[in-house]
Structures are given as structure tokens and as C-alpha cells.
Amino acid sequence: MSKGRQLYELQEVDLEIDAKREALSHVMSRLGESEALAEARISLGEEEEHLAELERSQRDGEWEVEDVRAKAALLEEKLYGGAVKNPKELASLQEQVENLKRRRKGLEDKVLDIMTEVETVQQKVSLKRREVARIDEDWRAEQASLSKEQAELGAALATLEQKRGELASRIDAASVELYQALRRKRQGRAVAKVEQGMCQGCRIVLPMSELQRARIGQELMQCSSCERILYVS
Numbered sequence: 386m387s388k389g390r391q392l393y394e395l396q397e398v399d400l401e402i403d404a405k406r407e408a409l410s411h412v413m414s415r416l417g418e419s420e421a422l423a424e425a426r427i428s429l430g431e432e433e434e435h436l437a438e439l440e441r442s443q444r445d446g447e448w449e450v451e452d453v454r455a456k457a458a459l460l461e462e463k464l465y466g467g468a469v470k471n472p473k474e475l476a477s478l479q480e481q482v483e484n485l486k487r488r489r490k491g492l493e494d495k496v497l498d499i500m501t502e503v504e505t506v507q508q509k510v511s512l513k514r515r516e517v518a519r520i521d522e523d524w525r526a527e528q529a530s531l532s533k534e535q536a537e538l539g540a541a542l543a544t545l546e547q548k549r550g551e552l553a554s555r556i557d558a559a560s561v562e563l564y565q566a567l568r569r570k571r572q573g574r575a576v577a578k579v580e581q582g583m584c585q586g587c588r589i590v591l592p593m594s595e596l597q598r599a600r601i602g603q604e605l606m607q608c609s610s611c612e613r614i615l616y617v618s
């Protein structure tokens with residue numbers, strides 16, 4: 386087998402290794418925390434806090450209503466109990482009772498408004514909880530599939546690297562070194578096929594003498610234009 390062909394085969398494996406490494410790094414970048422999930426959780430937390438606040442003010446409002454109701458009941462007892470006879474005092478008691486009743490009505494309306502808001506926010510919270518659960522489920526499924534992909538790519542890379550080692554060990558060190566240097570310079574493609582007398586690396590038509598030497602394949606031939614190692618199949 387010509388050295389050109391050996392290096393070409395090595396390049397095929399190296400290109401596959403490059404592609405798998407890139408795929409692996411893409412997989413790795415997607416493994417881990419999900420921003421969308423974190424955001425959905427924060428948003429849910431805020432809504433839950435809002436709900437807790439509203440429920441607190443509902444309870445406070447209800448206590449206030451109860452307080453005013455009890456005060457009014459006490460005054461009404463006095464008003465209708467018969468112990469107070471003074472008309473002025475009775476009129477004043479009457480007025481206080483009326484005031485408390487008005488106040489109670491106002492407070493009850495406020496509590497009703499809060500209750501309506503509580504209901505709305507409860508719906509929002511339950512929507513957001515479902516959303517978080519959905520995103521979480523999707524994320525878990527995605528992570529599981531990424532982990533599987535990661536393992537598969539890792540195994541494929543191990544096989545390819547072993548193959549690469551075997552191929553490289555059959556080529557002399559100087560040629561491998563030249564190949565590596567050219568790979569760095571030529572975006573991973575150090576070896577070019579020759580087809581119809583043309584270097585497929587730079588599309589230049591090779592001089593007849595170069596072409597013939599490349600065909601014989603005994604020595605390592607480089608394209609005079611792009612420097613790539615030539616391989617005639």
C-alpha cells in the first residue's frame with residue numbers, strides 16, 4: 386500500500402474523530418441546568434408569593450370584619466338592652482352602631498375583592514405549576530437522551546482512536562509528522578486525492594511528471610500548489 390493511501394486512510398479516521406468530537410462537545414454543552422426551567426421556577430415562586438400575600442390580607446380582612454361585627458353586637462346589646470335610658474346616649478349609641486355597620490360593609494366588600502383576586506392568582510399558580518412540570522419533564526427526557534448520545538459518542542471515539550493508533554503505527558514518524566503539520570495548516574485535510582490529473586485539494590492540474598511519480602506511489606508526493614500529500618486511488 387502506498388504511503389499516500391495509508392495517510393489518506395489515516396485522514397479518513399481523523400476526520401471522523403473530528404466530527405465525533407465536535408458532536409460530543411455540542412452534547413456536553415447541552416447537558417446540565419436548563420435556563421428555561423430555572424426561569425419558569427422563579428416565575429412560579431413569585432406567583433406563589435403573591436398568592437400567599439393575598440391570602441394573608443384576606444385573613445386579616447376577615448378578622449377585621451369579625452372584630453367590627455363583635456363591637457357592633459356589643460353596642461347593639463347596650464342599645465336594646467334597656468340599661469341605657471338617656472335619649473342622647475341612645476342616639477349616640479345608635480349612630481356608633483350605624484357607623485360600625487357601614488364600616489363592616491366596606492370591609493366585607495374589600496374582602497370579597499381580595500377573594501376574587503385570590504381565585505385569579507390561584508389559577509395562575511396552577512397554570513405555572515403545570516408549566517414547570519412540563520418543562521421539567523421535557524428537560525429530563527432531553528438530558529436522558531443526551532447522556533445516551535454522550536455514551537455512544539464516547540464509545541465510538543474510543544474505537545476510532547484505537548484504529549487511528551494502529552494505522553499511524555504502520556507509517557513512519559516523519560510522514561506522520563508532516564501529515565499532522567499539514568492538517569493544522571489545511572483545515573484537517575492534509576491528503577488530497579488526485580482525480581483526472583487534478584489535485585482535489587486545490588483543483589490545480591498537476592504537471593505530468595508529478596502525476597507520474599504520484600501514480601507510482603513509492604515516495605511521498607506533495608502538491609506543488611497547496612502542499613497537500615497526493616494520493617492516487
Ligand SMILES: [Zn+2]
Nearest residue numbers: 584587608611
Ligand atoms: Zn493541491
